[in-house]
Amino acid sequence: MRRLARATVAICSTLALTLGLAACSGGDDDQAGGAGDTLVAETAFSLTTIDPHRQFEFTGSTIDNAVYQTALEFEDGDLTKPTDGLCSFEMSDGDKTMTLKLKQKDAKFSNGDPVTVDDIVFSFERLQGLKGNPSFFLDGVDVKKVDDETIELKSEKPNPALPYILPNSSIGIVNSKVVKENKGTTDEKDEAEQFLNENSQGSGPYQIDTYDPDSQVVLTANENYNGPAPKYKRIVLRNVSAETQLTDIQSGQAQVAYDLNSDQANSIDDSMAQKTSLPSTRSLYIFNNMDDKVSDITTNEDFRMAVTSAIDYEKILELSGDGAQRMAGLVPNEFNGAVPKDQAPERDLDKTKELLEKSGYDGEEIPFHYSSDQSVNGVDLAQLAETLQAQLKEAGINLALKPAPSATQLDGFRAGEQPMGIGTWGADFPDPSNYNVFVPGGSVADRVNWDKDASPEITKLAEAAEKADEDKRGDAYAKMYKSLSDTGVWIPLVQPVDTIVVGNSVKKYVSNADTSFDFAQAE
């Protein structure tokens, strides 16, 4: 018996020693923080493709920003200032025509081919023809090559948003010759996606080395890039959960963490990492259904305004972390056309009580829908829903929480079946016209059954904003979005904050609202 006990101890010790030795042999402190010219960035992947004309998620956009150049860019990442990229631009004909002139004539794709007007035209037409998620960017735009240096984009209606749309990484310029050779077309028969996932055909500072949508994407420097050569020759973008990112960034295992919330970022000592907080381009709001058959209480304006004045917005700000902002409308505060945030509603429980009495609300439970598995810039929607439930209960409004996975919740929302809940909207491009979908009859308004004829006054304001001159556009849109908020159909809650944490081994970097973190400029 004693012999067995001794044998057990011996085996356990041997196993522990073996595992310890194996573990230590795998760890290499000298390598921590990346190996010289490799930069390791971590994010929880939302990645389905990196074909620029199909991708429409954060991770794909992060990669394509580094791989593809665009016709226009944002000046130093300022989303209110579109500027020249591969082309210069000019708007004319009452914003119906945009003329692009090839400006960077020395731009070359990663295989050394020069970027031509034909490549730009092909890229625009492919985006339109694929009928994918980002195809709407160039809806109603006729693309025409004028000569070897000029392209004309003609829109059916005035399209002042076009300069804000073209910098999007989904409109990256690809090498048309090579893409066509690999079954690329400008219609739905296109079969080049797989090729573009594995072989980048861009002229940006990096090119794709390996692509694994579940695990990691590796980029290497594009030697034919016409800008300054990036210091980091290799970028490893890894799929890592936020909790692990927190440990990795502190240990030097990674140098960029994208998904830490404000609390996690603040828990990191300054000697370990630098933090940059950028206003998010996403909006969180409550929606109220306007169909009596779905809910006869959310269609009541007094009830909706009672909810608006029952919310403790300061608490919601606290929940969202440092840097989060109040919103008076659905448009983020930094965009042209945003409603000034000092016009945002405040909590007023006396007003709530009065409005509830007027509304005839008798304390019934209202189903309140949200995505239970979603976090928007660190704001956990489940936690937000519970907070709202508690706040509204104090005011005498009873919510019955209806959590569901994102896909299920979204399906119900799109079907117009949910009486009330939390919605999120991320800007497709930084222009107030991107939020027209919330106007009665718009594609998002349809989901709460808010018909086109429901509010002639708002429809009129929306038409006026669309037609307004450049210098009056902002005010016209702000007026329209304020009137939208005043209906209580959409109750803007908060504009969260986008936090990027960068390890101290990176001495210099550029982080802005356009690219979050610019790999090419990191040193």
Added chain:
Amino acid sequence: MAEAANEGSTLAEAVPGPGASAGDAAQRIRPPKIHPLLRYVLVRIGISILLIWGVTIVTFLLTNLVPTDPVAAILGDRAAADPEIVAQTRERLGLDQPLIVQYFTYLGNLLQGDLGVSNQTRTPVLDSIGQVFPASIELGIGAILISVILGLLLGLLSALKQNTILDHAIRTLSLIGISAPTFWIATVGYFVFFFKLRVVPGAGRLDPWITPPPKVTGLYTVDALLSGQMATFTNALGHLVLPSCVLALFTIGLLTRFSRSSVLDVIRLDYVTAAKAKGLPTGTVVFKYIFRGALVPIITVVGLAFGSLLSGAVLTETVFAWNGIGQYAFRGATTLDLPVIMGVGLVIGIVYILVNFIVDLIYGFVDPRVRVR
């Protein structure tokens, strides 16, 4: 001669000719004798094939019963508002066909080794499973090796030292192993052993700056050895240690408790007492009499645990950024990627059936009574 010529012949050929006795006829129509072990294996293969077919029906039906439209999960807000794009997407995915047609299309493709294409990434599901499954196998093998060695030894020791302090200590430890939440253990383990003590490498299957070895099996440790990349081998092995240990904790606890109880059942049997009375050495009594007798139920648990480890460990894989089948399945489920959900369901079903099949075979070898029955 005639009987010898008829050996292995068909029933028609075995019909007795004029003049043959009734006894001869009966002997001739009797089916050829099959070795009990071979019959046992064949029966189990047949059952396994039926089970796999059942799994295809269950995974297909359950996946399609989800009350949500997968097209909604694929399309962005703008595209989802365009009926033309919605209709095209539905047609491309074959979702415009009746369910029964969809099933037979799925089954037909399956028989040709086609598990479909991911709705989200448009990559063949079989290729993706081929990428992620070796990661889970590598992790599962690491965890089961640690579990079997420690679990069996501790269980045996605990039973032999029943009601002593050592027994109580082992039982307490096994209880902790079973009840501690894996996610918590993984997070704390990662923080302590990687961040604080620096005795293990960080998350992932390799350090980010190391290129994976050329793929042969998909197991980085094996592929690194096959390609002679010793630095990559040690790095991959190092990365395997902590996640394997975390994953093994539960199984160690389970095996310890199971083997303890199984050994205690055997230890009181007469043949063990007789062996002791004969004065056989303790080692012989313990390993040849007690342990072998207790082995059958333990094999069952090891098989189930191994199947479970191979099927992916979502939480452990998430904390250690281990791109295995658990994470792949989780992403498929949250994005309503039906081909991925069905593909993973089928593969996991096959894994369990295979593991059980192997366990059944081992029973047959370990315990002759099983194959005779």
